[in-house]
Amino acid sequence: METDVGVSTSEEANGSAAKKKPTVVFVLGGPGSGKGTQCAYIVEHFGFTHFSAGDLLRGEIDSGSENGLMIKSMMNEGKIVPSEVTVKLLQKAMEESGNEKFLIDGFPRNDENRAAFAAVTGIEPAFVLFFDCPEEEMERRILNRNQGRDDDNIETIRKRFKVFLQSSLPVVQYYESIGKVHKIDAARPVEEVFESVKAVFTSINEKDD
Numbered sequence: 001m002e003t004d005v006g007v008s009t010s011e012e013a014n015g016s017a018a019k020k021k022p023t024v025v026f027v028l029g030g031p032g033s034g035k036g037t038q039c040a041y042i043v044e045h046f047g048f049t050h051f052s053a054g055d056l057l058r059g060e061i062d063s064g065s066e067n068g069l070m071i072k073s074m075m076n077e078g079k080i081v082p083s084e085v086t087v088k089l090l091q092k093a094m095e096e097s098g099n100e101k102f103l104i105d106g107f108p109r110n111d112e113n114r115a116a117f118a119a120v121t122g123i124e125p126a127f128v129l130f131f132d133c134p135e136e137e138m139e140r141r142i143l144n145r146n147q148g149r150d151d152d153n154i155e156t157i158r159k160r161f162k163v164f165l166q167s168s169l170p171v172v173q174y175y176e177s178i179g180k181v182h183k184i185d186a187a188r189p190v191e192e193v194f195e196s197v198k199a200v201f202t203s204i205n206e207k208d209d
């Protein structure tokens, strides 16, 4: 089943043709909180295209691009790759997708990411989904994930948690301060978490009608 979530429309300054701006939802939460898992369900039910910033960066490493080695070493340390690189990858992915509704998963990770995305694309998120999960549960999930990710080792996981608390949570708090966050208790079974997620998207569809 696919349900529609509205696409915002804005007039050009000269009043000519209306220009559609994509609808962007930022999907945030600590490492292993279940962002990717839930995004797959949202895509299926609500017709969004999902871009994981981490997956796009891993794609750059695999493609052998000139930034690949820098990205790889930053990821292995759990550090945040410069905004310029990530925003460019997200912008290209959105432009090439043919869709107008995007889930951007795992980005923005710090305030600089947030500002750079807004400045380069001119897009502000419609809202932010925040998956709230205790660290012990996230650690358990990542250690059981078995997807062969180089950064899924206990040393890097701990670094990722630290960066999340120091740099990424303030971004969530910023969006909370402007009333854009839908906080989801992510420490429940996948299906229960999705029930809460579904309620958010459904209520937004109803408001747009």
Ligand SMILES: Nc1ncnc2c1ncn2[C@@H]1O[C@H](COP(=O)(O)OP(=O)(O)OP(=O)(O)O)[C@@H](O)[C@H]1O
Pocket: 029, 030, 031, 032, 033, 034, 035, 036, 037, 038, 054, 106, 141, 142, 144, 145, 146, 186, 187, 188, 189, 190, 191, 193
């Ligand atoms: N609600 C849940 N309960 C138990 N396990 C879950 C739940 N959601 C996801 N998982 C599992 O936990 C692991 C991490 O999930 P996922 O990859 O979706 O997290 P993530 O937030 O995208 O992580 P990362 O930030 O590291 O990319 C996966 O193995 C997934 O199958």
Ligand SMILES: O=c1ccn([C@@H]2O[C@H](COP(=O)(O)O)[C@@H](O)[C@H]2O)c(=O)[nH]1
Pocket: 031, 052, 053, 054, 055, 057, 074, 075, 076, 077, 078, 079, 080, 081, 082, 086, 105, 106, 107, 108, 109, 113, 151, 160
């Ligand atoms: O916007 C981003 C997203 C990710 N990173 C780096 O990638 C890893 C893994 O990210 P996941 O979201 O867990 O797939 C992350 O620890 C960062 O090193 C980034 O720099 N910027």
Ligand SMILES: [Mg+2]
Pocket: 035, 036, 052, 054, 106
């Ligand atoms: Mg993920």
